[in-house]
Amino acid sequence: MPNITFSSPMHKDKTVYAVAGSHKLTVLELAKENHIPIDFGCQNGECSTCLVKVTNLSNKGPMAGPLTDREIEVLKTSGKITQAQIDAMKLNDVITTEWRLACQMVLRDEDLLIEYPSK
Numbered sequence: 001m002p003n004i005t006f007s008s009p010m011h012k013d014k015t016v017y018a019v020a021g022s023h024k025l026t027v028l029e030l031a032k033e034n035h036i037p038i039d040f041g042c043q044n045g046e047c048s049t050c051l052v053k054v055t056n057l058s059n060k061g062p063m064a065g066p067l068t069d070r071e072i073e074v075l076k077t078s079g080k081i082t083q084a085q086i087d088a089m090k091l092n093d094v095i096t097t098e099w100r101l102a103c104q105m106v107l108r109d110e111d112l113l114i115e116y117p118s119k
């Protein structure tokens with residue numbers, strides 16, 4: 001089971017255990033289940049309110065589920081991913097940005113540090 005540590009300058013750090021292998025649970029859903037106050041709006045990958053900075057603590061390869069086209073577009077508009085990073089991500093099938101949308105990022109079996117708010 002992965003350990004997910006939520007960290008914010010405004011709140012005490014909290015580490016929670018995510019159920020591995022669901023392939024559906026998002027960072028935002030896990031945060032809400034555990035009363036972690038990540039800001040959110042649309043919950044549909046459109047507003048970027050739920051922007052978080054993610055660090056993989058497992059060193060197990062690709063970080064979480066892949067970015068959706070909508071997530072890529074919002075991160076690009078927010079200046080959190082460059083076209084070069086997008087191209088490299090698609091070419092090499094690796095995640096090239098530490099910025100994610102909590103409502104879009106699906107958890108995998110890897111320990112993560114999630115920093116919020118990150119704007």
Ligand code: FES
Binds near residue numbers: 039040046
């Ligand atoms: S809540 Fe709007 S993008 Fe995540």
